Amino acid sequence: TELEVTHWWTSGGEAAAVAEFAKAFNATGHTWKDGAIAGSGGVARPIIISRILGGDPMHATQLNHGRQAEELVEAGLMLDLTDVAEAEGWRDIVHPTSLLDSCTVDGKIYCVPVNIHSWQWMWLSHKAFADAGVDVPSNWDEFVAAAPALEAAGKIPLAMGQQPWQSSGAFGVLTVAIAGPDAWLEVNANKNAEVAAGPEYAKVFQAAAAARAMAANSNVQDWNQATNLVITGQAGGQIMGDWAQGEFQVAGQVAGVDYTCLPGLGVNEVISTGGDAFYFPKNDDPEITKAQKELASLMLSKEVQVAFNLKKGSLPVRGDIDLSAANDCMKKGLDILAKGNILPDGNQVLSADTTGQIEDLMVEFWNDPSITAEDAQARYAEIIASAD
Amino acid sequence: MGYTSENLAEIAIDTPQTLAEPSVRIKNLDLNFGSVKVLQNLNLDVGKGEFLVLLGSSGCGKSTLLNCIAGLLDVSGGQIFINGKNVTWSEPSERGIGMVFQSYALYPQMTVEGNLSFGLKNARIPKEEIAKRVARAAEILQIEPLLKRKPSALSGGQRQRVAIGRALVRDVDVFLFDEPLSNLDAKLRADLRVEIKRLHNQLDNTMIYVTHDQVEAMTLADRIAIMKGGKIQQLAAPGEIYNRPVNKYVAGFIGSPSMNFLQGNIQTGDTDVFLSGDVSIPLAGYAFDGLGRSPGKAWLGIRPEHILTGAEAEAAPFNTQAVIEIVEPMGSDTLVWTQLAGERIRIRMDGQSDVREGDTITIGFHAERVSLFDEATENRI
Amino acid sequence: MGYTSENLAEIAIDTPQTLAEPSVRIKNLDLNFGSVKVLQNLNLDVGKGEFLVLLGSSGCGKSTLLNCIAGLLDVSGGQIFINGKNVTWSEPSERGIGMVFQSYALYPQMTVEGNLSFGLKNARIPKEEIAKRVARAAEILQIEPLLKRKPSALSGGQRQRVAIGRALVRDVDVFLFDEPLSNLDAKLRADLRVEIKRLHNQLDNTMIYVTHDQVEAMTLADRIAIMKGGKIQQLAAPGEIYNRPVNKYVAGFIGSPSMNFLQGNIQTGDTDVFLSGDVSIPLAGYAFDGLGRSPGKAWLGIRPEHILTGAEAEAAPFNTQAVIEIVEPMGSDTLVWTQLAGERIRIRMDGQSDVREGDTITIGFHAERVSLFDEATENRI
Amino acid sequence: MAIAEIQGQSTEDVRPPVRLFRNLNAKIASIPMIMTAVFVFIGCTVWTIVHSFTKSRLLPKLDFVGLDQYERLWGTRRWLVSIENLAIYGICSLVLSLVIGFTLAALLDRKIRFENTFRTILLYPFALSFIVTGLVWQWILNPDFGIQSVVRGWGWESFTFDPLYNPDIVIFGILIAGIWQGSGFIMVVMLAGLRGIDEEIWKAARVDGIPTWKTYIFVVIPMMRPVFVTALVLITSGIVKVYDLVVAQTSGGPGIASEVPAKYVYDKMFQAQNLGQGFAASTMMLLSVVIILIPWAYLEFGGKKRG
Amino acid sequence: MADTTAQNGSEPWGPKPRKRFSRKNIMLYGTLLMVSIYYALPLYVMIVTSLKGMPEIRMGNVFGPPMEITFEPWVKAWAEACTGINCDGLSRGFWNSVRILVPSVILSIAVASVNGYALANWKFKGADVFFTILILGAFIPYQVMIYPIVILLRELGLYGGLWGLVLVHTIFGMPILTLLFRNYFTAMPEELFKAARVDGAGFWGIYFRIMLPMSLPIFVVAMILQVTGIWNDFLFGVIYTKPDLYPMTVQLNNIVNSVQGVKEYNVNMAATLLTGLVPLVIYFASGKLFVRGIAAGAVKG
Numbered sequence A: 001t002e003l004e005v006t007h008w009w010t011s012g013g014e015a016a017a018v019a020e021f022a023k024a025f026n027a028t029g030h031t032w033k034d035g036a037i038a039g040s041g042g043v044a045r046p047i048i049i050s051r052i053l054g055g056d057p058m059h060a061t062q063l064n065h066g067r068q069a070e071e072l073v074e075a076g077l078m079l080d081l082t083d084v085a086e087a088e089g090w091r092d093i094v095h096p097t098s099l100l101d102s103c104t105v106d107g108k109i110y111c112v113p114v115n116i117h118s119w120q121w122m123w124l125s126h127k128a129f130a131d132a133g134v135d136v137p138s139n140w141d142e143f144v145a146a147a148p149a150l151e152a153a154g155k156i157p158l159a160m161g162q163q164p165w166q167s168s169g170a171f172g173v174l175t176v177a178i179a180g181p182d183a184w185l186e187v188n189a190n191k192n193a194e195v196a197a198g199p200e201y202a203k204v205f206q207a208a209a210a211a212r213a214m215a216a217n218s219n220v221q222d223w224n225q226a227t228n229l230v231i232t233g234q235a236g237g238q239i240m241g242d243w244a245q246g247e248f249q250v251a252g253q254v255a256g257v258d259y260t261c262l263p264g265l266g267v268n269e270v271i272s273t274g275g276d277a278f279y280f281p282k283n284d285d286p287e288i289t290k291a292q293k294e295l296a297s298l299m300l301s302k303e304v305q306v307a308f309n310l311k312k313g314s315l316p317v318r319g320d321i322d323l324s325a326a327n328d329c330m331k332k333g334l335d336i337l338a339k340g341n342i343l344p345d346g347n348q349v350l351s352a353d354t355t356g357q358i359e360d361l362m363v364e365f366w367n368d369p370s371i372t373a374e375d376a377q378a379r380y381a382e383i384i385a386s387a388d
Numbered sequence B, C: 001m002g003y004t005s006e007n008l009a010e011i012a013i014d015t016p017q018t019l020a021e022p023s024v025r026i027k028n029l030d031l032n033f034g035s036v037k038v039l040q041n042l043n044l045d046v047g048k049g050e051f052l053v054l055l056g057s058s059g060c061g062k063s064t065l066l067n068c069i070a071g072l073l074d075v076s077g078g079q080i081f082i083n084g085k086n087v088t089w090s091e092p093s094e095r096g097i098g099m100v101f102q103s104y105a106l107y108p109q110m111t112v113e114g115n116l117s118f119g120l121k122n123a124r125i126p127k128e129e130i131a132k133r134v135a136r137a138a139e140i141l142q143i144e145p146l147l148k149r150k151p152s153a154l155s156g157g158q159r160q161r162v163a164i165g166r167a168l169v170r171d172v173d174v175f176l177f178d179e180p181l182s183n184l185d186a187k188l189r190a191d192l193r194v195e196i197k198r199l200h201n202q203l204d205n206t207m208i209y210v211t212h213d214q215v216e217a218m219t220l221a222d223r224i225a226i227m228k229g230g231k232i233q234q235l236a237a238p239g240e241i242y243n244r245p246v247n248k249y250v251a252g253f254i255g256s257p258s259m260n261f262l263q264g265n266i267q268t269g270d271t272d273v274f275l276s277g278d279v280s281i282p283l284a285g286y287a288f289d290g291l292g293r294s295p296g297k298a299w300l301g302i303r304p305e306h307i308l309t310g311a312e313a314e315a316a317p318f319n320t321q322a323v324i325e326i327v328e329p330m331g332s333d334t335l336v337w338t339q340l341a342g343e344r345i346r347i348r349m350d351g352q353s354d355v356r357e358g359d360t361i362t363i364g365f366h367a368e369r370v371s372l373f374d375e376a377t378e379n380r381i
Numbered sequence D: 001m002a003i004a005e006i007q008g009q010s011t012e013d014v015r016p017p018v019r020l021f022r023n024l025n026a027k028i029a030s031i032p033m034i035m036t037a038v039f040v041f042i043g044c045t046v047w048t049i050v051h052s053f054t055k056s057r058l059l060p061k062l063d064f065v066g067l068d069q070y071e072r073l074w075g076t077r078r079w080l081v082s083i084e085n086l087a088i089y090g091i092c093s094l095v096l097s098l099v100i101g102f103t104l105a106a107l108l109d110r111k112i113r114f115e116n117t118f119r120t121i122l123l124y125p126f127a128l129s130f131i132v133t134g135l136v137w138q139w140i141l142n143p144d145f146g147i148q149s150v151v152r153g154w155g156w157e158s159f160t161f162d163p164l165y166n167p168d169i170v171i172f173g174i175l176i177a178g179i180w181q182g183s184g185f186i187m188v189v190m191l192a193g194l195r196g197i198d199e200e201i202w203k204a205a206r207v208d209g210i211p212t213w214k215t216y217i218f219v220v221i222p223m224m225r226p227v228f229v230t231a232l233v234l235i236t237s238g239i240v241k242v243y244d245l246v247v248a249q250t251s252g253g254p255g256i257a258s259e260v261p262a263k264y265v266y267d268k269m270f271q272a273q274n275l276g277q278g279f280a281a282s283t284m285m286l287l288s289v290v291i292i293l294i295p296w297a298y299l300e301f302g303g304k305k306r307g
Numbered sequence E: 001m002a003d004t005t006a007q008n009g010s011e012p013w014g015p016k017p018r019k020r021f022s023r024k025n026i027m028l029y030g031t032l033l034m035v036s037i038y039y040a041l042p043l044y045v046m047i048v049t050s051l052k053g054m055p056e057i058r059m060g061n062v063f064g065p066p067m068e069i070t071f072e073p074w075v076k077a078w079a080e081a082c083t084g085i086n087c088d089g090l091s092r093g094f095w096n097s098v099r100i101l102v103p104s105v106i107l108s109i110a111v112a113s114v115n116g117y118a119l120a121n122w123k124f125k126g127a128d129v130f131f132t133i134l135i136l137g138a139f140i141p142y143q144v145m146i147y148p149i150v151i152l153l154r155e156l157g158l159y160g161g162l163w164g165l166v167l168v169h170t171i172f173g174m175p176i177l178t179l180l181f182r183n184y185f186t187a188m189p190e191e192l193f194k195a196a197r198v199d200g201a202g203f204w205g206i207y208f209r210i211m212l213p214m215s216l217p218i219f220v221v222a223m224i225l226q227v228t229g230i231w232n233d234f235l236f237g238v239i240y241t242k243p244d245l246y247p248m249t250v251q252l253n254n255i256v257n258s259v260q261g262v263k264e265y266n267v268n269m270a271a272t273l274l275t276g277l278v279p280l281v282i283y284f285a286s287g288k289l290f291v292r293g294i295a296a297g298a299v300k301g
Ligand SMILES: Nc1ncnc2c1ncn2[C@@H]1O[C@H](COP(=O)(O)OP(=O)(O)OP(=O)(O)O)[C@@H](O)[C@H]1O
Pocket: B033, B036, B038, B056, B057, B058, B059, B060, B061, B062, B063, B064, B065, B212, D305, D306, D307
């Protein structure tokens, strides 16, 4: 049976990772029909929704799991995978289990998590610090302290791209590091506006304001241009998810020698467990439904997980596999995962609308020094208060 | 030279006055563009084989009337009959008419042959028949050598002939011409005018011909309809219109240079006279319209070519002395401007006359040649 | 009626023949468009205050010549002087010329006043001066009430006057007109023609006027230049051109309806005669050009209006009988077609003549009124 | 002799045919247009307006919430900034496109050599998709490796040119690329219009001694009104929909300094999964377009008869 | 007659001498050259970048010519770049694009030209109202119409296929194209239309036999507009069709718009240039007709 699969993994590594899925699936006698669309959810979502509304959906599609897909599930448009999950004991093998929780609506499982990406990283350029004559910092506070030296040496202390998701992502990282996971959970999961307006968050906003000042001269748009500033030593560091690692690799840099990665900014070594998941729109054809379920189980199988995540550079969703081939930073992440210092990803707890509003605020805040930390916090608290 | 009303009547006699079954009959025609009433309650009968010219100044509704007859405009009221059939709502192609346009309107991408046969092909006429008709039209119009050319490779006159040919091949009863010659230069115009006349003699179709060129109207028409503001002012044979215009508008419109007018009073008595300033013109011999010879304010009109000079003037019932103000030699004629009763008037003299500005000459005319119009209604008296 | 060569000379006498200091002098002018030679070695002097008309069929180079004088086209060779100054390379605005175009070329979004004053404002002439000149021009042209209107709200004649006014306010020495009346209808054209003539009398400027309308040319011109294929065929006073055309082209071009031509032979002897078919026309009284009265093949031309009929014909040195083929009544005149020596010829008769197709009439003419042209060169003999 | 007498009423009285069937073919041929106008444009508009009163999120749903979406819309700073940007961008782009388009057309109209080459160069941006050309502009305008750095490299150390990175002028940075892409087409439209101007007007102006630039401004431009109208429709419809340009260059940044309404609509609908909000925003856009255009459209297309 | 004495050497004679480098010319060509630089600069950057290797691009001089010219990016963009698991570059979607382009261009122009013709020559009551609505439609941001049109297409049973997409292109091209055609046909001599009616040609007869052959220029203009628009369209192509039919721009987007991972700018540039080639070729091929056609379409407003 032929299954059409939509996803937005189109760059080199990503495509290679998808190819692993396809290879495994094709090996079962089915056919993987690739429908890759680059761009983030903004491009893919109207396509996916249109296909579903048009009554001619694809057979499987990548989506950020969590709140985003909820409505589709509620509208009864997605295939229920509970039987597969129970038969294969997903609850036991998926680690952290929170990943599966975000696939669950009313006790039923609707998606397959395939990997873990985490935002909680900071990347530091050894060259930049060497040029400035300071040691490479080992946590956020040291980094802040080293900033004037970097600036004096003509460096940009903190590289930042201009895309909205970068701004709000960096803020999220700062929150977890400075306010701590508990406060973060309280605000994001429980929508507690008081905490959001409280003193812990005030510190976060102060830190963000400081970061804003450090990033003031970072005149790049794309995240990888910002990463490039770090790679070339023009900037001291960058707050960016684990995917940044690929850039260092392509540039031939070695972790620990040319650059350093700090999970959780070196303050709170916690990583959020965002990631990707696949959904399976309902289909009338029982053949296809059968194939869809096969694909679902295949995606979680050990071999596919290993093959896929090694190519993708992300962490597997199963705790029971061995990734000895992983590099330095990845191993750090695995360690933290193993310790259970994990948080759900923002996408899993906040609706897309709220995320959008926070993005808007963050973008504004990062780019407009006239917005004080207090103002921003007040507006942030408002958004949290009205979030659903 | 004496002019009598008899020979005037003779000129008019050509006209087919027997309209037992008119070729085109227009009944109470109204046409509005939105709120603008262009034609109002217009009635017109055109006889079989008649050559009718619609003449009028720009914007008077000539083209509009023609378009209504052709079915290119939807009438707002009234009816149109062609050969006794009510065609008010028929398609243009079903009316049995052919039309020739001012701008030729040839299909630029087709050859002359294509242009001629387009209408026939549309009517699904067999090939041989088409070929025959095209050949005949080409022969009549002497455009055989041009059949394979495109319109852009033709001169103005040749294009016009093709345009006529397009109507010709369709074997229609009624030809409509909308200022077919006005884009051409004077010489060509004269030549084609003769050709159209010849064609009419040869073909016997009804022709309705719009122009604002008087010479065309006078030379071609069996009857002329003079239009103004969407109404027909006078419908009559050319001679009649020239000699006995029904109102001052028609009188001034027809004739070039146009008629001279004097304002004054008619005094009836033993001999009727027209008084204007210090001039008194005897009206003996003037053919009054009906009984309307009452005294009152009036206009007297006299054509420049009817004002006599020299010995002829001295022999005329009315004559006076006048000083020449301007002399316009025109080759075959000379136009002379002078004053009569305080009005500036024009006189057409022979082209070889030896007159100079400042000369004093004798001018005069016969009462039969003048026209009188009521001052208020401007209608002929 | 007798015609002598004396009074012909008199007609021509108006012309300022004294060209001591011509207003416009054109020397050896060449103009090529790429490889097309439009004007070739053209020489022309126009006197101060003269009204010169350039007449010729379409495409003969009239507009091109005018544009060269105006400086709107760069000449390919030769020189142009205006008031003695060599302006060959000057800008149009520096030449002291004003130009009036066929399409008026009014600035559509400006009022009449704006149109008149735009050029002056541009020349930084003081405000009061501008106002004065505009007022004067408006007065001369009688367009005072229109000053605040836009061109779109004017009639054709009014627009034309504004176009003239635009040249007028600039106080130029030379006016150039490029077919200024050809977009207008016949009546308006006649009126404006008179107005331009009046203006010329009043202003005393040199005027060069392009047209292909003969009536305009004849009535307006002090001298007419007949052009053909970029060359001047004849440059003379209107009477001269009408009566003594230098070649067959000019003869046929001037006059409407145009001259009748008979092909034949000149036989010299005791009395010179022209033989054509079975017709022999005595040439006694014909003013030969120079000594060229040798026998040989030739064309004889006679104007339709110079062919006499009836009693006058019988009195003429040459007369014969002819059968009328077509009668074209034109109101003031009647055109009659008949045959002479196997050629179809036209005769212009009085509009009131009582003739019918098929009638036999006597026609005749005086030898003074004919023109003879060599068959080979087509030049006047 | 007066008007010919009319006797003998004709017996047949042909009634005018039913209105609907007159011009039937034209009506049939216009069906696609009518369907598009009614079902697509009006239909979609109504659908959108109705849904703007709901709290549709990912999927369109009919849970009405009154004017909530509008209240939120007008309480959102990003929307306000977008509107302001659109106004600035719109006016500048309109004026500049017309001015540049016209000026270039006028230059090309001066009977120059290589006209074809110049025209193609000016037109080519129109052919290239903006996804990448936006990136190129981003580079060129980047202070660190674009024009600024080049000029500084030449020795002007104080030279500053960073339109895309300065929130105060970012919209003008976008304008630079917007003009680059769109003005070539406007230029071609204008050029064509110029070729339609009566040659004699030019001659008259030359005889009057009016300098060329003045002739353009006072005589030619006013005569080209219809061309400007066509250009106006082309430009404004482009302005209202401007989206790619911003996304490709700044994604609305820095901050929200270069946000535009179409992007707001798009982001709300597909990124934030708040269809209702996106619909409310687009309804507002539509409303303003309609307010500006209806009277004009009536004058331009409805009121005037063919002549 | 005037005597033509020998020409005085110093006097102006013959053609006015033209300075090749007059101030006016320098201004004119100078301005055009400057402007051309503004227009051509991005093209230059794109070409230069597409010929560089990634390491050279990382060094950051966007204006510098390539130190080492490589055609690798072009090859990659055309034949090797991956879209998901299919690594055959732009070549994959090329034929799809052509398949979409040809019927879309033909249908949209056919429909719009007939509309314009009906509006110009066969006015019926209410036509102007529909036309006004249509023109207003040109101003609706099309994101808004995505879902309703999905529903519409679903109801028509066209969703997901080529014809659905063709229909969408036809609908979105209609306002501007109809405006263009209407103005063009209005400017054509009305008498020609009347003559054809008298000759018995009907609505379609006149359209095909008279109007069509005379309006080739405006058809070329419309074609250029539509080819550019449809060829570069991404959103509709991807929303209203399935992967089998995805146009080339989907590959372009995939090459260019990958959010994560390495951005290969040189390949991006090469891909864009390759994609733009088809419209560019059409511009070059029809430059002259383009101008003439627009004149007639635009001049009458
Ligand atoms: N489509 C139209 N809408 C409104 N008014 C019109 C229209 N067509 C013509 N008219 C008006 O109708 C009147 C008659 O026009 P028509 O074309 O019949 O004049 P005409 O006698 O043929 O003039 P011309 O000699 O200039 O051709 C004019 O006043 C004109 O303004």
